[in-house]
Amino acid sequence: MRNHEVVKRMDLLKEDGSLREPGWARQQLWEYSRRKIRAPKFRIKEWDYYLVLCEDFAGAFTLSDDGYIGLQSVSLLNFKEGWEHTETILNPFPMGKMKMPESSGKGDVTYRDKRLHMTFSVGNGRRRIRCNFQNFYQGKPFSCDILLRQPQMDTMVIATPFSEKKTAFYYNQKINCMPASGSMKFDGRTYVFSEETDFGTLDWGRGVWTYDNCWYWGSGNAVVNGKPFGFNIGYGFGDTSAATENLLFYDGRAHKLEDIVFHIPSDSYLKPWTFTSSDGRFEMDFQPVLDRAARTNALVIETDQHQVFGKMSGKAVLDDGTALEIRDMLCFAEKVHNRY
Numbered sequence: 399m400r401n402h403e404v405v406k407r408m409d410l411l412k413e414d415g416s417l418r419e420p421g422w423a424r425q426q427l428w429e430y431s432r433r434k435i436r437a438p439k440f441r442i443k444e445w446d447y448y449l450v451l452c453e454d455f456a457g458a459f460t461l462s463d464d465g466y467i468g469l470q471s472v473s474l475l476n477f478k479e480g481w482e483h484t485e486t487i488l489n490p491f492p493m494g495k496m497k498m499p500e501s502s503g504k505g506d507v508t509y510r511d512k513r514l515h516m517t518f519s520v521g522n523g524r525r526r527i528r529c530n531f532q533n534f535y536q537g538k539p540f541s542c543d544i545l546l547r548q549p550q551m552d553t554m555v556i557a558t559p560f561s562e563k564k565t566a567f568y569y570n571q572k573i574n575c576m577p578a579s580g581s582m583k584f585d586g587r588t589y590v591f592s593e594e595t596d597f598g599t600l601d602w603g604r605g606v607w608t609y610d611n612c613w614y615w616g617s618g619n620a621v622v623n624g625k626p627f628g629f630n631i632g633y634g635f636g637d638t639s640a641a642t643e644n645l646l647f648y649d650g651r652a653h654k655l656e657d658i659v660f661h662i663p664s665d666s667y668l669k670p671w672t673f674t675s676s677d678g679r680f681e682m683d684f685q686p687v688l689d690r691a692a693r694t695n696a697l698v699i700e701t702d703q704h705q706v707f708g709k710m711s712g713k714a715v716l717d718d719g720t721a722l723e724i725r726d727m728l729c730f731a732e733k734v735h736n737r738y
Contacts, residue, residue, distance in 0.1 A: 401654055402640045404428070410557060411435065413552065415565035417557050420640035424552040424652050426571055430500050430604050436565045437606040440465040441492070444498040444604050446507060446518055448527055450578045451619070452479045452596040453728055455589050456541060456707070457582050459527055461507050461518060463496035464738070467699065470493055470509050472531050472540060474584055474627045475688060477707060477728070482690050483535045502571050502602040505556055523548050525600070534584065537544050538593065544591065546579035546598040551575065552652035558636035568605040569637050574628030574647050575619050576600070595621065597628070611635040612738045614660045616673070618710060618729025622722050625649040629714065629729075631658045631673070631680065646682070646714050653717045655679055660731060666690070667704045671711075671731065682712035682724065684731060698738065707730040 402421035408427040412418050415436025418428070435442060445462030458473035468489035475482040499505025506519040516529040525546040534540035553573045560566035577593040597619035613634035620627050630646040644655035656677040663669040671684040686708035694701045709726040716722065 400639070401642065401656070403654075404557070406493040409434070410569055411412040411567070417559045417567045420557050420559050420637070422484055422557075422641035422643065422645075426502055426553075426555055427452070428555070428557055428569060432494065432500060432604075435606060436553045438465075438666060439493040441475055441566075441606050442494070442604075444496070445469075445601075446498070446502075447601040447603075448518070448525075448544075448546075448598055449617070449730070450546070450591060450596070450600075451730075452528070452578075452591055452730060455582075457544070457589070458484075459516065459518070459529060459542075461496070461498075461509050461516060463492040463494065463498055466491050467738070468492035468496060470514060470620070472514075472516070472529060472534065473690060474535075474540060474582065474589075475690065475707065477687050482688060484690065484692060485531060485534050485540075487511065494561055498604070500604075502573070502600065511633075523550075525598070527580075527598075532701060536666075537587075538585050540582070540584045542582040544582070544598070546576040546578050546600075547593065548573065548576050549650065550648035552647060554630045554643055554652065556643045558638060558640075560635075561637045562608050563606075566606045566608050568603070568607065570605075570643070571600070571602040572617065572630045572643070573602070574598040574617065574630060575626040575650075577626075587707055597626070607635075612733070612735040614731070614733055616660070616729065616731035617729055620724075620727045620729075622648070622724065627714075627722065627724075629680070631655070631660075631731075633658065644675075646680070646716060648716055648722070661732070662733060667706050667733075671706075671708075671712075673731075679715035680712075682710050682714075685709045686713075687728075700735075700737040704734070705730055705731065 446500040460471040473484040646653040
């Protein structure tokens, strides 16, 4: 069944390491356990990624254990001035040493070395991002202390198998519409977030992937008609015949969408894009502002990423047929090709 919604708790994996029940859910109903995975440690990928976004600037933070490589990353983006900087620290063969939590709802994760100390903590309906990064850019340090409030609300959770390999799977949660407060500091400037207008998003992922994958992902949050609105759209890898990850969020409730297509200009990521939907419920124009591009080619590891930030306008239709008019909503959409 297309867009099969899972509504009861269960173990994520069967005894043979395959997914018990592919589909989507509004909360983390599947129970993830690293020890039940039937694949080599170097193929397991676990990460927490936060994006905290406002009209003029954003911060992005990653802590990850991707098997034979760990990737710890911080990005500072300034849309008004048109620049961004991403600093990444790679660690060889963490293979579980990061102790990434098995649930998004409990457990802190910390990384520390001579340059970077970063902690993600969760509890009491809040998430906190703390970071000190020495020699972040041009010899200058970066620091932040950001608080995300997580009200009771629907989220996007999906369990996706890979048709090529039975023990490969992708278990993912995206939490939108978390009001953000706190600040980031760099180069004598303080970037302050306001709970009234600014939001954070969590991308929580655990799984075993195949080697070569390309995906598309887009996400954004705003206040529309006085209520929190967000969207999560994406496709590209894994067998999504059971469910897609396309959802609208409005006033705490999820609204399931069918298929979405990203129409990206072939000659430039910074030319206008469009988004179309098979059910007519997500029809958008997208005017790029900044392309956070990154490319890595190191023997067996190859990545080509374009995370494009910009302003989206169009219509989003809720389950009851209500059409929300979206105007100049700052958000992002990306295309990523990974071989690792």
